[in-house]
Amino acid sequence: MSMATIDPVLLGIMWDRINAITSEMTAALIRTSFSTIVRESYDLSVVAFDAKGRALAQGRLSAPGHSGTAANTIRYVMENFPVAQMQPGDLFITNDPWHGTGHVYDMNFVRPVFRKGRLVGFTFSDTHMPDMGGLGFSANIADKFAEGLHLPAVRLIRDCKVDPSILAIIRSNVRVSEQVIGDIMANVTCNELGERLLLEFMDEYGLEDLTTLGDAIIAKSDAAMREAIGRIPPGVYENRMRIEGLDGSLTLACRCTVKDGTIAVDFSGSDGIVAGAINVPFCYTRAMAIFALRLLTVPNLPANEGSIGPLSFSVPANCILNALPPAPTAGRHVVGHYVTPLVMGAFADALPER
Numbered sequence: 001m002s003m004a005t006i007d008p009v010l011l012g013i014m015w016d017r018i019n020a021i022t023s024e025m026t027a028a029l030i031r032t033s034f035s036t037i038v039r040e041s042y043d044l045s046v047v048a049f050d051a052k053g054r055a056l057a058q059g060r061l062s063a064p065g066h067s068g069t070a071a072n073t074i075r076y077v078m079e080n081f082p083v084a085q086m087q088p089g090d091l092f093i094t095n096d097p098w099h100g101t102g103h104v105y106d107m108n109f110v111r112p113v114f115r116k117g118r119l120v121g122f123t124f125s126d127t128h129m130p131d132m133g134g135l136g137f138s139a140n141i142a143d144k145f146a147e148g149l150h151l152p153a154v155r156l157i158r159d160c161k162v163d164p165s166i167l168a169i170i171r172s173n174v175r176v177s178e179q180v181i182g183d184i185m186a187n188v189t190c191n192e193l194g195e196r197l198l199l200e201f202m203d204e205y206g207l208e209d210l211t212t213l214g215d216a217i218i219a220k221s222d223a224a225m226r227e228a229i230g231r232i233p234p235g236v237y238e239n240r241m242r243i244e245g246l247d248g249s250l251t252l253a254c255r256c257t258v259k260d261g262t263i264a265v266d267f268s269g270s271d272g273i274v275a276g277a278i279n280v281p282f283c284y285t286r287a288m289a290i291f292a293l294r295l296l297t298v299p300n301l302p303a304n305e306g307s308i309g310p311l312s313f314s315v316p317a318n319c320i321l322n323a324l325p326p327a328p329t330a331g332r333h334v335v336g337h338y339v340t341p342l343v344m345g346a347f348a349d350a351l352p353e354r
Contacts, residue, residue: 007014014205015217018057019302021197022046025125026059029190034182035130043128046190048198049074050214051083051119054305065336067303068287069101070124076120077110079155088114089160091191093184094153095132098325102284102332102348104132104148109156111191113198120202120209123194125187129180133173139246139331141277147330149173157188175196221298221306226261228254228297229310232350234258234343239346240269243338246276250320252338254289257347265289265343267315267322277330279323280339284332286313288339294339296347296354 006014025046030039037043045066046059053074058067077092077100092110094100100108108126112119134148135141144150149170156166170184171177198210207213209354237256253269273279293311294303301307315322321339323329347354 007211008336010221011213011216014201014213015057017201018048018198018213018217021194021201022048022057022059022062024197025123025190025194026061026172028185028193029125029127030061032186032189034179034186037130038102038127038186039185039208041128044069045124045126046194047124048194049122050210051121051122052211052214052239053078053122054218056121056210056214056217056304058303062303064291065284065287065333066101066126068290069283070126071305072283073100073108073126074110074122074124074344077153077342081155081260083112083119085157086112086119088117089157090155091157091188093151093156093166095129095149095151096153097150097329097332098152098281098283100283101126101287102281102336103329104134105129105137105330106152107187108150113195114161114211115199116200121198123191123198125190127187129174130176131174131180133175136175137330139277139334141328141330142275144326144328145239145272147277147328156184164179172252204322213308217304218306218309221301221304222309223288223306224298224301225307225310228267229258229263230260232258232263232297232347234260237346237350239342239348240347241338241342242314243335245335246274246278250274252321252335252342254342254346256343258350262310262312263293264312265293269312270315270319270321273318273320273323273327277328278320278332278334279327279329280321280332280336281329282313282315282322284336285315285321285339288336289343290342291333292340296344296351
């Protein structure tokens with residue numbers, strides 16, 4: 001099957017199927033989790049990727065600060081475990097703030113999907129853990145190392161068998177180990193289900209991989225995004241905000257340049273990092289900015305890699321919106337949640353109806 005042979009009706013059906021798979025994964029994750037932070041607060045994300053690490057679909061309940069960082073996590077895992085080292089039945093995890101969602105409390109799960117011995121895609125999920133040790137969930141932490149357990153990309157499951165040593169390390173570092181391990185295994189279940197559903201879908205439609213379908217989905221989304229951006233008058237749009245910090249107010253700034261169907265966002269002018277855990281890694285800043293721009297342009301389009309293609313972002317190193325290690329980031333959402341209204345505010349005059 002090539003892009004040229006996928007007619008629009010078939011493409012729409014297959015696109016909906018992949019979105020439905022991520023929603024089924026989400027439902028399984030919620031039903032099997034132990035903690036209320038997942039079962040009731042839905043502090044989670046579920047995403048399906050092709051073998052190139054391009055996001056094709058995400059579950060409807062996915063938090064934008066999680067799903068918007070998932071592609072970064074996939075790349076991080078692939079850098080540490082090249083495809084040649086992956087095998088069927090693997091599952092990798094990490095809670096690295098700079099390669100995950102911006103703080104240690106969200107554990108990320110990546111499962112490579114193999115068909116006939118060949119990598120065809122990835123499933124992804126993440127949830128906010130009930131505890132990660134350290135001083136606990138707080139913005140009043142001055143040291144990254146006091147925030148809790150930091151796990152780089154590690155292989156939790158090899159050949160369908162859980163590594164007990166990794167679970168033992170996690171269990172010995174957290175306060176509510178039954179809830180934490182229970183939520184970890186719920187994510188394992190979610191990704192195993194996603195793999196099975198993706199393979200059943202591919203068998204049904206005779207797909208050897210997800211790349212060609214991904215090309216079509218991403219091309220349609222990219223075109224829709226560029227068309228929507230094209231309805232914004234070209235120009236430069238700016239916004240500044242003063243928000244409450246730990247020891248005084250903070251300035252957040254952005255400069256959005258709309259040109260030729262693209263938007264470039266520059267966060268220069270924002271204050272530097274602070275001595276407290278409200279610093280924001282760039283991955284989270286980018287995710288919340290993407291969320292704002294999607295709301296302003298294609299809010300009804302299912303999120304995938306194509307809707308991000310026309311967007312670019314820049315921010316100075318060790319600005320509060322681009323905190324680098326070892327800056328503490330446990331409460332990164334305290335500042336990071338302001339990125340969405342910051343970016344939307346820049347377009348207040350250009351898109352008043354939004």
